[in-house]
Amino acid sequence: MKxxxxxYPENKEIEAEQGKSVLAAAISAGLHINSSCGGDGVxxxxxVIIRKGTVHTxxxxxISAEEKAKGYYLACLSTVESDLEVEVPPESKIDLDKISDExxxxxxxxxxxxxxxxxxxAETIIGEELFLHSPxxxxxxxxxxxxxxxxxxxxxxxxxxxxxxxxxxxxxxMGLSNVRRLGNLLRSSDWKITVTLxxxxxxxxxxxxxxxxxxxxxxGFAFDxxxxxxxxxxxxxxxxxxxxxKATFNKQxxxxxxxxTRIIFAHEQDGLERLHHAVIxxxxxxxxxxxxxxxxxxxxxxxxxxxxxxxxxxxxLKVDPSFIRREPYVPTANFVPVVRASEAGIKINPRGLxxxxxxxxGYVGGDITAGVLASGISDAEELSILIDIGTNGEIVLGxxxxxxxxxxxxxxxxxxxxxVCGMRATKGAIQRFEIDxxxxxxxxxxxxxxxxxxxxxxxxxxxxxxxxxTHIIDKNGKINTSINDSRIRQGEFGKEFVLVDKKDTGHKxxxxxxxxxxxxxxxxxxxxxxxxxxxxxxxxxxxxDVRKIYIAGGFGTYLDIEKAITIGLLPDLPRKKFVxxxxxxxxxxxxxxxxxxxxRRADQIAKKTTYFxxxxxxxxxxxxxxxxxxxxxxxxxxxxxIK
Amino acid sequence: MAVEFLxxxxxxxxxEVVIGATKQDGGSRSSVIKVGGQTTLPYLSDEGSIPxxxxxxYEIWDATPGDWSEVLKExxxxxxxxPVEWAKKCVNEFKADLLCLRLMGAHSDYGNNSAEKEAEVxxxxxxxxxxxxxxxxxxxxxxxxxxxxxxxxxxxxxxxLIGSALQDNYKTLAASCLADGHxxxxxxxIDINIAKQLNILISDMGxxxxxxxxxxxxxxxxxxxxxxxxxxxxxxxSALNGDKMLAMPYVCFVGYExxxxxxxxxxxxxxxxxxxxxxxxxxxxxxTATALLQxxxxxxxxxxxxxxxxxxxxxxxxxxx
Numbered sequence: 001m002k003x004x005x006x007x008y009p010e011n012k013e014i015e016a017e018q019g020k021s022v023l024a025a026a027i028s029a030g031l032h033i034n035s036s037c038g039g040d041g042v043x044x045x046x047x048v049i050i051r052k053g054t055v056h057t058x059x060x061x062x063i064s065a066e067e068k069a070k071g072y073y074l075a076c077l078s079t080v081e082s083d084l085e086v087e088v089p090p091e092s093k094i095d096l097d098k099i100s101d102e103x104x105x106x107x108x109x110x111x112x113x114x115x116x117x118x119x120x121x122a123e124t125i126i127g128e129e130l131f132l133h134s135p136x137x138x139x140x141x142x143x144x145x146x147x148x149x150x151x152x153x154x155x156x157x158x159x160x161x162x163x164x165x166x167x168x169x170x171x172x173x174m175g176l177s178n179v180r181r182l183g184n185l186l187r188s189s190d191w192k193i194t195v196t197l198x199x200x201x202x203x204x205x206x207x208x209x210x211x212x213x214x215x216x217x218x219x220g221f222a223f224d225x226x227x228x229x230x231x232x233x234x235x236x237x238x239x240x241x242x243x244x245x246k247a248t249f250n251k252q253x254x255x256x257x258x259x260x261t262r263i264i265f266a267h268e269q270d271g272l273e274r275l276h277h278a279v280i281x282x283x284x285x286x287x288x289x290x291x292x293x294x295x296x297x298x299x300x301x302x303x304x305x306x307x308x309x310x311x312x313x314x315x316x317l318k319v320d321p322s323f324i325r326r327e328p329y330v331p332t333a334n335f336v337p338v339v340r341a342s343e344a345g346i347k348i349n350p351r352g353l354x355x356x357x358x359x360x361x362g363y364v365g366g367d368i369t370a371g372v373l374a375s376g377i378s379d380a381e382e383l384s385i386l387i388d389i390g391t392n393g394e395i396v397l398g399x400x401x402x403x404x405x406x407x408x409x410x411x412x413x414x415x416x417x418x419x420v421c422g423m424r425a426t427k428g429a430i431q432r433f434e435i436d437x438x439x440x441x442x443x444x445x446x447x448x449x450x451x452x453x454x455x456x457x458x459x460x461x462x463x464x465x466x467x468x469x470t471h472i473i474d475k476n477g478k479i480n481t482s483i484n485d486s487r488i489r490q491g492e493f494g495k496e497f498v499l500v501d502k503k504d505t506g507h508k509x510x511x512x513x514x515x516x517x518x519x520x521x522x523x524x525x526x527x528x529x530x531x532x533x534x535x536x537x538x539x540x541x542x543x544x545d546v547r548k549i550y551i552a553g554g555f556g557t558y559l560d561i562e563k564a565i566t567i568g569l570l571p572d573l574p575r576k577k578f579v580x581x582x583x584x585x586x587x588x589x590x591x592x593x594x595x596x597x598x599x600r601r602a603d604q605i606a607k608k609t610t611y612f613x614x615x616x617x618x619x620x621x622x623x624x625x626x627x628x629x630x631x632x633x634x635x636x637x638x639x640x641x642i643k
Numbered sequence: 644m645a646v647e648f649l650x651x652x653x654x655x656x657x658x659e660v661v662i663g664a665t666k667q668d669g670g671s672r673s674s675v676i677k678v679g680g681q682t683t684l685p686y687l688s689d690e691g692s693i694p695x696x697x698x699x700x701y702e703i704w705d706a707t708p709g710d711w712s713e714v715l716k717e718x719x720x721x722x723x724x725x726p727v728e729w730a731k732k733c734v735n736e737f738k739a740d741l742l743c744l745r746l747m748g749a750h751s752d753y754g755n756n757s758a759e760k761e762a763e764v765x766x767x768x769x770x771x772x773x774x775x776x777x778x779x780x781x782x783x784x785x786x787x788x789x790x791x792x793x794x795x796x797x798x799x800x801x802x803x804l805i806g807s808a809l810q811d812n813y814k815t816l817a818a819s820c821l822a823d824g825h826x827x828x829x830x831x832x833i834d835i836n837i838a839k840q841l842n843i844l845i846s847d848m849g850x851x852x853x854x855x856x857x858x859x860x861x862x863x864x865x866x867x868x869x870x871x872x873x874x875x876x877x878x879x880x881s882a883l884n885g886d887k888m889l890a891m892p893y894v895c896f897v898g899y900e901x902x903x904x905x906x907x908x909x910x911x912x913x914x915x916x917x918x919x920x921x922x923x924x925x926x927x928x929x930x931t932a933t934a935l936l937q938x939x940x941x942x943x944x945x946x947x948x949x950x951x952x953x954x955x956x957x958x959x960x961x962x963x964x
Contacts, residue, residue: 476810480814622836625837629840629843
């Protein structure tokens with residue numbers, strides 16, 4: 001049975017099946033409602049007001065009594081049961097026009113970890129309130145008592161004494177250049193100064209001394225340095241607020257799309273230098289833009305915290321990564337000391353600090369440590385899995401007592417690279433896709449609701465699932481040429497299916513998916529699935545023993561778990577076990593930037609995680625080939641997909 | 644006290660595939676060949692039934708083989724290059740129950756015959772002999788996609804076994820077999836997963852599972868025989884344990900693989916210590932075939948009559964109760 005659902009203030013009306021969620025109805029009406037948790041009823045961001053009509057809803061702690069009285073409901077938990085009039089309050093809308101393209105990609109990230117979420121303890125994704133607010137670098141304003149004949153300790157000791165009056169801090173250090181300036185600076189500023197204290201592992205350094213009170217100007221950057229994508233956030237270290245978020249392709253990709261080819265390239269003439277510059281140039285450009293957009297002085301940016309896979313961190317620091325590739329695959333450093341950002345070529349305050357999240361091994365890096373921290377799997381009693389879907393897919397399994405992780409080379413297809421019409425999850429990317437099985441008409445939603453110009457990872461997952469459903473491709477990912485449809489054709493790169501005709505696209509070119517794309521995507525999903533299943537098998541466990549599966553990765557604002565299972569990327573388990581957490585590496589990096597406590601926790605996580613080497617696991621290759629099929633060679637493993 | 648033997652009970656049977664059609668079934672064969680149907684591992688007849696013994700098919704060509712050794716050519720004399728004569732010789736003289744026609748003549752190295760011409764060959768052979776027929780393409784995907792449908796059409800109603808469908812090229816042949824009532828050979832590169840995937844893909848097209856025969860790809864003795872052996876064994880174990888998508892009989896191209904081996908072809912004057920080539924190639928084919936029987940082969944496609952005779956004796960002995 002169908003009902004009319006009208007949305008205000010847009011005045012958009014659509015027909016929706018009885019039982020469809022209001023959130024899904026809003027999406028088909030082309031409205032973007034905030035939903036960080038992807039419709040799990042956890043984040044409480046999709047509040048709507050039901051003006052007229054009946055919905056069925058589930059109780060949720062996200063709606064206060066006051067809101068309830070006003071008619072607020074969570075759109076994701078409420079289903080259409082009659083004709084409806086729905087008001088979408090401004091706070092529930094994702095206004096894609098007001099934020100930059102890059103921010104659209106990251107918009108969901110802003111919501112997840114900054115607000116505490118009071119949910120069942122075991123399910124908690126760690127919120128920042130668990131960690132003491134103590135950023136990597138913090139500013140303190142000091143009004144020093146002027147020295148006299150009674151109190152004549154030296155200027156430096158006077159500064160230390162004043163700091164210790166305010167904070168109980170361990171050994172302090174100050175660089176010679178600051179010491180040299182100190183005498184004059186104190187006197188010319190009438191003994192009113194602001195010091196920036198940088199935490200360098202177990203010591204504290206007075207990084208900066210500035211005249212007057214600059215306490216309120218304290219900023220830092222958190223970065224996730226991925227093999228394919230670099231994402232960053234500018235953060236106000238006092239308020240913990242994220243001022244901007246951006247993402248860019250890692251320019252190193254022109255020297256090879258995967259880690260191994262980069263390591264090999266590092267050995268060519270000037271290779272290491274070029275790779276190093278490719279990454280820091282990208283980061284510096286992002287820093288410049290974000291600082292300019294927020295009218296911030298670069299000198300007020302005093303620290304930068306990076307999470308990345310081990311190779312990316314080596315290249316960032318211009319450390320030769322070649323030993324990672326050679327047996328026994330030992331990196332130069334997993335626990336990188338806090339250094340001066342300028343030493344690595346990162347352009348913030350010249351005396352600002354650069355810290356890297358500690359890694360586990362050559363192939364399970366700090367990005368995963370950060371992800372574990374952010375997802376909270378290392379705090380739960382029961383077993384959880386974190387799957388980070390990137391160029392290098394990483395999987396961590398464990399609980400508060402133990403953690404084990406492995407890495408699988410998935411390739412960059414789900415990040416929109418290495419596929420003909422692929423793009424990052426930014427404005428114009430198709431992220432939802434449907435094909436009507438009756439007439440093969442397509443229906444899609446792009447990020448930013450503009451004409452499509454490409455396809456992002458979550459779009460590809462939808463597309464494969466729909467192509468399978470309509471038998472346009474077979475279970476091996478080959479296009480069925482016996483269907484008489486002009487959209488199935490021989491293209492420049494072999495057989496292809498035209499998803500969107502050029503007259504309907506933003507760049508006036510056809511958007512297609514080729515058999516080669518399908519092959520790359522199939523390999524990527526097979527690598528992720530087989531690594532996860534090999535890891536679980538290795539521990540003599542089954543997926544049923546796992547309570548939660550956190551999915552991280554550079555997908556857009558959306559990932560359809562159902563469709564990810566349909567294509568065999570994720571195991572066929574009750575859907576409520578899955579939590580899509582977006583870029584968990586970046587979220588973890590931000591936590592660590594904002595709290596020395598979190599940094600210590602990351603250290604512990606990295607130390608206690610066991611690295612599991614898939615390449616020597618007998619049977620892994622077999623698992624992989626078995627997964628090179630949609631959804632899988634053993635259909636018994638996907639009972640809900642193959643009915 | 645007598646020792647009681649532990650007996651394994653399997654959950655699933657291998658599909659029985661029928662090759663050939665008699666007049667009754669709308670064909671013109673004098674008899675049919677049934678393969679598969681067993682509910683136990685090879686020759687463990689105590690644990691289950693083995694309704695159909697493994698069969699041997701004689702490989703014949705529609706062209707003159709260019710790379711066959713003298714020892715291998717000798718028994719066929721002047722029939723080489725004359726497919727009808729060759730087929731008759733195998734049936735009448737060597738008592739073949741099953742023939743495997745390789746349409747090498749379609750290959751650009753062997754005359755590049757048209758699909759129509761190859762279809763005539765098939766028709767002629769079906770007319771000349773009344774034994775069931777296996778038809779194999781020349782190995783060039785593009786050409787096979789032209790030739791095999793024509794041949795399938797020409798043999799319509801005769802319930803042949805036609806190959807090979809590959810993971811990346813199965814649709815044309817599967818559609819033909821479906822339309823013209825034949826069985827299909829699904830070939831995978833010594834990989835149990837791909838074997839299964841291909842069976843699923845073919846089944847998805849509507850061809851029933853009891854019309855599929857797996858060619859697992861084998862290696863001859865000294866050329867990967869043990870890989871083929873273990874893959875076949877694993878597949879069979881999975882099938883008997885209940886995996887329906889692997890429960891197909893196996894066809895093994897023993898002759899093709901064995902006679903490619905250097906040890907089978909090389910002359911005594913080149914390697915005196917290897918002994919007389921007259922026996923060596925035959926022995927190579929025999930040993931390869933015998934090992935694969937143990938791995939679960941249901942159809943052996945072989946070349947030399949002497950090797951065929953010896954392997955047939957082994958089969959008979961293995962099946963003795």
